[in-house]
Amino acid sequence: MTAASDVSSHAIARARWRPAEIAFWILALSCAFLFPSRYLIMTDILRLALFTLSLDLILGYAGIVSLGHAAFFGVGAYSAGLLALHGIINEPVIALVVAGLVAMVLGFLTSFLVIRGVDLTRLMVTLGIALLLEALAERFSNITGGTDGLQGIEMQPILGLFAFDMFGKTGFFYSLIVLFLLFLLARRIVNSPFGLSLRAIKNNPLRASAIGVPVNRRLIAIYTIAAFYAGIAGALFTQTTALASLDVFAFERSADLMLVLVIGGTGYLYGGLIGAVVFKMLQELFQTITPQYWLFWIGLVLVVMVLVGRERIHRWVLWGPNLVSRQLFGRKAVMAVPESDAP
Amino acid sequence: MTTLFTILFDGVAYGMLLFVLACGLAVTLGLMNFVNLAHGAFAMTGGYICAVLVNSSGWPFFAALPLAFVTAALIGVALERTLYRHLYTRSHLDQVLFTIGLTFMSVAAVDYIMGSSRIFIKLPAALEGQFDFFGVGIGRYRLMIIVICGLLTVALQLILAKTRFGSRLRAAVDDPRAASGLGINVPQVFAFTFAFGCGLAGLGGALSAEILGLDPYFPLKFMIYFLIVVTVGGSSSITGPFLASLLLGIGDVAGKYYVPKMGPFVIYTIMIVILIWRPNGLFGRAAAR
Numbered sequence: 013m014t015a016a017s018d019v020s021s022h023a024i025a026r027a028r029w030r031p032a033e034i035a036f037w038i039l040a041l042s043c044a045f046l047f048p049s050r051y052l053i054m055t056d057i058l059r060l061a062l063f064t065l066s067l068d069l070i071l072g073y074a075g076i077v078s079l080g081h082a083a084f085f086g087v088g089a090y091s092a093g094l095l096a097l098h099g100i101i102n103e104p105v106i107a108l109v110v111a112g113l114v115a116m117v118l119g120f121l122t123s124f125l126v127i128r129g130v131d132l133t134r135l136m137v138t139l140g141i142a143l144l145l146e147a148l149a150e151r152f153s154n155i156t157g158g159t160d161g162l163q164g165i166e167m168q169p170i171l172g173l174f175a176f177d178m179f180g181k182t183g184f185f186y187s188l189i190v191l192f193l194l195f196l197l198a199r200r201i202v203n204s205p206f207g208l209s210l211r212a213i214k215n216n217p218l219r220a221s222a223i224g225v226p227v228n229r230r231l232i233a234i235y236t237i238a239a240f241y242a243g244i245a246g247a248l249f250t251q252t253t254a255l256a257s258l259d260v261f262a263f264e265r266s267a268d269l270m271l272v273l274v275i276g277g278t279g280y281l282y283g284g285l286i287g288a289v290v291f292k293m294l295q296e297l298f299q300t301i302t303p304q305y306w307l308f309w310i311g312l313v314l315v316v317m318v319l320v321g322r323e324r325i326h327r328w329v330l331w332g333p334n335l336v337s338r339q340l341f342g343r344k345a346v347m348a349v350p351e352s353d354a355p
Numbered sequence: 356m357t358t359l360f361t362i363l364f365d366g367v368a369y370g371m372l373l374f375v376l377a378c379g380l381a382v383t384l385g386l387m388n389f390v391n392l393a394h395g396a397f398a399m400t401g402g403y404i405c406a407v408l409v410n411s412s413g414w415p416f417f418a419a420l421p422l423a424f425v426t427a428a429l430i431g432v433a434l435e436r437t438l439y440r441h442l443y444t445r446s447h448l449d450q451v452l453f454t455i456g457l458t459f460m461s462v463a464a465v466d467y468i469m470g471s472s473r474i475f476i477k478l479p480a481a482l483e484g485q486f487d488f489f490g491v492g493i494g495r496y497r498l499m500i501i502v503i504c505g506l507l508t509v510a511l512q513l514i515l516a517k518t519r520f521g522s523r524l525r526a527a528v529d530d531p532r533a534a535s536g537l538g539i540n541v542p543q544v545f546a547f548t549f550a551f552g553c554g555l556a557g558l559g560g561a562l563s564a565e566i567l568g569l570d571p572y573f574p575l576k577f578m579i580y581f582l583i584v585v586t587v588g589g590s591s592s593i594t595g596p597f598l599a600s601l602l603l604g605i606g607d608v609a610g611k612y613y614v615p616k617m618g619p620f621v622i623y624t625i626m627i628v629i630l631i632w633r634p635n636g637l638f639g640r641a642a643a644r
Contacts (some may be wrong), residue, residue, distance in 0.1 A: 017485060075446050125627065129634035131447040136586050138632055143579060144623040151616060263575065267455050274452055306462030314456025318449050319438065 019208070023163070027073075027203035031340075037192065043183060051180035058187040064272045064284030065191075065198055067243030071218050071270075072278030073202055074234045075214035076126065078264050079135050080142030084115040084239040086260035087145065088246025091115070093162040093256035096154070102168040104251050108190070111247035112240045119239020123232040139263070144259035146261035150276045161257025165250065176252070181313065190248060194241060198281055201237065210234055271314055277326045362609050364556065366437050368497035370604025371504035374567060376559035376577070376598050377584040378511065379552020383595040384585050386528040387545060389439070392454040394556055394581055395574030398478035399425040401557020402569045403469060406476045409415040416479050420561055427557020432550035439549070440542070458574045466571040474568045500562055502621070507555070512593055524548055584625050589636025 043054060048273035063085055070076040094100070100109040125137050149156045154173040157163060174182045201207055212220040213227050221227045250256045259265070268291070276287025295312065298306035317325060369565065380394040401423035408419040434457075442450055478488040478496065485494040515521040526534040527541045535541045560569070580603065588599030603622065629637060 033607045071448070077451065079451070081632065125631055128631060132384070132586065133630055133634045135390065135447070135451065136582055137627060139579060139582075140623050140627045140630075144620065144627070146615075147620040147623065151620060202593075267459075270452060270455070305463040305467050308467070311456040311459030311461075314452050315438075315460065318453040318456065319441065322449075 017350060023203060023205070023208060027199075033282075036285075040188065040285075044262070049179075051184040053119060053292065053296075055180050055187050055252050056272040057182045057288050057349065058184070058191050059245055059252070060269075060272060060292065061285045061288035061355070062187075062194060062248065063242055063245035064276065064288055065195065066238045066245060066284075067269055067273050068278060068281060068284045069198060069202070069238040069241065070235055071273065072263060072280070072283065073207065073214060074231055076231065076235065077131050078126075079263075080138035080140070080272075081238075081242055081269055082115060082261050082263070082265040083138070083142040083145050083288050084119055084242035085117050085246035086142075086149070086252055087242030087264065088112060088115045089250045089256045089260045090149065090156060090162070090246075092216070092247035092250040093165050095250070096165050096167055097162055103172070104167055104170050104186075108244060108247045108251065111250075112244040115243020116236055116240035119243075120232070120236040123235040123239075126235060127228050127231045139266075142261055142263070142266060148159065157257070159258055161255060162250075163322075165256070166249055167255040168253060175255075180252065186322045187248055187252060190244065194244065195281065195285075198241070202281065206230070206233070268310075271310065274314070274317060277322070325342055357491050358550060362612055363605060364491065364493060365497060366605030366608040368494075368500045368604070369608055370601035371501055371508075371567065372559060372563050373584055373604055374582060374600035375504050375507055375555055376563065377556075377581040377600060378593065378596055379549075379554075379556045380581050381585045381588065381593070382548050382552050383591070384582075385538070385596070386524075386620045387548075389443055389451040390454065391439075391454075392451060392578055392582075393457040393461065393574065394552075396458050397427045397431055397553040397579050398556040398563070398577075399461065399465060399569065399571070399573040400559030400560065401428060401554075402476075402560035402564045402573070403465060404557070406474050406559035406564060407567065409476050416476070416482070420506070420558060422557040424554040424559035427560070428554030430436070431553025435546050435549045440546075443545075453558050458578070461574060462571050467475065471569070471571055473568050474564065476564045476569075478565065496565055500566075503562070508593075508597060515593055515603060520547075522543075587626060587636055587638075589638040595636060595638030 033102070033339065044051075046171055056229055062079075066079050066084070067078065070078060080110050086113045091114040095107045095110060096102070096104075101110060122137075122141055125141070126134055129137070144258045150158060153159075167176050170182065170186055176182050186218065201209070209220065209225045209230055212223070213230060244258060249260070272287040273284055274287070276283030277289050294310070295306065298309040302309070377394070379397070380391060383389045383391045383394070404426045405419045405423040406418075408414040408422060409416055414422075424536050438453075440455055470558070482496045482499055485492045515524065523534070523539050523544050526537070526541055527544045531541050560573070563569070567573075583603055584596050584600045587603070588596035605627065607619075607622055610617065610619075614621065
């Protein structure tokens with residue numbers, strides 16, 4: 013009994029909202045008013061953040077390495093685009109959910125392939141599925157528009173009230189609200205007993221199954237949920253840019269996604285959000301220095317991060333904020349720490 | 356009937372080429388359990404070295420080929436000693452991130468130095484064109500590829516199976532701890548093997564410029580093909596990847612000829628099905644390490 017109550021009190025303590033987290037979201041909201049001329053790039057960051065959140069769910073919590081997460085992003089993007097283009101569902105919010113569900117179904121079906129085998133097989137299978145979908149989208153170019161992408165998508169106002177404007181203001185708030193709601197859901201999921209069991213699986217699948225965790229079923233469940241998140245991110249992409257082209261499935265998208273998550277740190281949900289901000293800023297910076305060869309610098313960042321060690325970098329980065337929050341809110345109120353550093 | 360033979364011939368040439376390109380990866384990934392997605396970058400290096408030597412410096416094609424091998428091998432051993440070595444024990448995620456980073460860097464660097472357009476190597480006149488063999492059109496260049504790659508395959512098989520170094524390598528792969536206990540210098544064996552694999556990739560890159568096309572995005576475009584060869588072929592011997600590359604080569608050429616619209620769809624489907632059916636590859640060992 014005591015062990016069980018220990019676990020639950022630990023989980024409840026982890027699930028409590030920290031001051032730093034509240035500050036984070038207030039900061040995110042205030043960005044809308046601080047930089048009113050940069051809605052488009054901020055929307056871009058929010059979409060990427062949501063997409064990375066999705067990868068964090070499977071990689072950071074369940075330990076599934078995926079090189080083809082763009083598959084779900086792409087399916088969500090094309091679903092939202094096709095729904096809007098043919099006027100099947102005109103209401104963006106419902107279309108968003110439907111696109112997410114389509115990706116979710118695909119995630120459920122492919123999860124059976126992914127949970128088999130070791131890391132390497134998983135890498136290959138996820139990569140293969142993404143490439144397969146890209147080839148399919150190219151093959152059926154009469155539906156997807158081929159390399160030109162879907163043309164002439166016109167979005168209806170959200171809930172019939174808020175029309176998408178030229179400056180991306182509506183799109184930004186729409187994305188922010190979607191991200192926040194899905195973040196709350198993800199937070200609930202990872203702090204639930206279900207989330208705890210996922211961590212057990214990540215740390216040691218054999219031991220997890222020995223204490224009675226149904227490993228495969230849990231992995232299928234989280235993979236399906238992550239696919240839903242990625243689908244929503246893809247649908248947001250189409251809805252806010254009125255565009256869907258073949259590159260939504262591109263390998264670079266999946267690889268960049270990994271970089272984003274690794275920059276932010278895995279296994280504490282905020283990693284994706286922080287990583288997305290840092291990544292987009294880096295990208296802007298590199299693109300202004302060397303417009304054509306920014307790929308080189310992104311690659312260098314990856315190499316250096318791995319060589320120095322991801323955990324070490326995150327400790328350095330979090331040292332400052334942790335110090336401040338300790339001074340302000342007392343010892344216990346440290347910033348979220350990446351999973352690998354957590355005691 | 357003759358088209359069938361031409362397809363078979365082209366497919367075999369393509370498959371042989373893939374094997375030379377990927378067999379270094381079969382060792383690092385299959386045997387040393389290191390996910391090296393940057394393998395294509397070594398192939399690209401070899402290809403560009405050969406192109407520069409032949410086109411700009413006027414070297415004969417056959418003299419440039421060994422140099423492509425040597426340069427790629429030297430770069431390989433330098434990287435292995437300085438960077439890769441530290442990552443053997445790290446998680447697959449770290450290895451993937453690191454090698455993707457290297458690939459991105461190589462793509463951008465080659466783009467910067469050589470420009471982004473596709474590059475061609477001037478071939479000696481003897482290798483151009485094709486001749487008829489009982490009505491089947493045989494490309495001279497492809498015939499040369501089959502000869503070179505066939506010889507290399509036989510040599511590799513002999514080295515692995517018959518020489519002292521081959522048995523050291525097999526021992527080091529099977530159980531590094533026991534092997535080093537027996538006095539085998541495991542890191543040295545791995546470094547040498549890694550360099551040799553990179554050299555073969557460089558040679559393959561130089562040979563493939565004519566058939567696969569050489570541009571800065573080569574490592575990304577063909578990464579999946581190399582991985583297919585290794586994962587489908589399994590890692591127990593060199594025959595597995597060899598048969599897998601022949602299968603892949605013939606399948607790809609035939610697929611492009613008979614169902615051009617389906618493109619790479621066929622290959623990916625076959626790969627996924629095989630991986631589901633036998634996660635350790637068609638010719639793999641039962642126990643994954």
